[in-house]
Amino acid sequence: MSTPRWTGYARAQLLLSWRVFWRNRRSTFIGFLLPVLLTVAVAAPVRGREIGGVPAGAYVTVGFVGFALVTSFINLLNGLVARRDDLVLKRLRGTEVPPSAVLAGQFGAAGAVLLVQTVLLGALAVGWFDAPLPADPLLLLLALAAGFALFALLAAALSGLTPGAEAAPLVAMPVLLLSMFAGGVATPLASLPDWLQAPAHALPLSPVVETLRTAWFGRAFGTETWSGGPLPVLGTFATWPHALGALTLLAAWTAGSAVLTRRLFRWEPRHG
Template sequence: MTWTRYAHGQLLLSWKVFWRNRRSTFIGFLLPVLLDLFVAAPLRDKEIGGVSAAGYVTVGFIGLALVTSFVNLLNAVVARRDDLVLKRLRGTEVPPSAVFAGQIGASGIVVLLQAVVLGTISVGLFHAPLPADPALLLLTLVAGYLLFALLAVALSGLTPSAETSPLVATPVLMLCMFGAGVATPLSSLPSWLQGPAHALPLTPVVQALRTAWFGKGFGHESWNGGPLADLSFLHTWQSAGPALLITALWTAGVLLAARRLFRWEPRRA
């Protein structure tokens, strides 16, 4: 069998397991959508930076979908490790890269579905415009997903068991949900929190997603500030460039951590 067929088999298996598990389906697919409807709906008549506040928040929840995918990936990798699935696969002819490609690929498809659902809500329900730069939007989504997928692999090495994975994943989810500007501009946070908030891995991803969607230079917007200027195609990429660079640096660091920390066998072994 070729590498592609091995990866495809792992992808189909991970896809079936995801939808059969009610907990993973809720956290990994429904949670960002439900939270967005709850948080964004009351903001339909408000604006941030000259764009619909509800649409602004909805794009932020597309970013949060990357973190909920991290939660499910972390639990899935640790569970497969503890059940000795990874150990047995390592002893077969299946390439290790195909094992992870299938697992990560399945979760990536879920994230794309969430982005489509949330994007439809943003445009159809909250009257946000269509994405100004779909290519930049997709690049940012893929880059952010890769970052959090590798983070799940890295932290799986520090997670004792599947039962304790929520203790590792929940703090990351909470920090990103409330500190990365998902539902409100970072300028609305206390001044002493704004520095740490900018250091979170999700923050540059959310900023670049909004820049790609609305074609404006987000990053310093506020509830009381005026409209942001529209950017040309080139200036949109220039505005998102620093955020993408920070995301790439985060990804490189997390990749090194994953290579060092990941375990094929249970920690108790």
């Protein structure tokens, strides 16, 4: 199939998924409003404090940019399972629309929502919580794109294990809770109990959040605590070497999720 035709099919799927997202109040709340509301609720009380040499409110807000990936994962999981159970995916696969264009459209709509969230949370961080402008925008975009790819693939993989739409929240809840409380979103991982720090650093969201903060603030994040002093300021070309370990872990998670997606994703209902 020619590239223009594939692009046209993917664009049509993207626009359809975009409209469905905004018309569904539940998906709009979870996928768009929840990270913003939680940011305000969690970051506002620590406004005026510092962590690692940066404003604590801004530190938390950037963490919730990473958390938006998790809410995107939840909506993708719910959407894929619902479309599968309604036989939409099966019917689309029986047409001339390439399967890759179907998934690209679904993922593209979720990615567009994430970009809007990132701009909104970024404006909140700079305008209310005194964050500077991102020190390394390219690294920031890479972390965001790689994190989105990981959680999109993870949603596709876990949708294959989800028996039906009613079970999707039960599948998503452990990912949500682990990411919220052990992914470094609102509290530094170094402040967790010693026995929990290594597992928490290995979670898929942790390297994303760490890299987002390193890119935004230009500091060597990863070892900060609430009671510790300022972290070292990284030079222009030092943010990437510092983030290499987190990016490597992120790449490993993404590769594993891609393998699982290939093996587990289903186009037809599990019960039929």
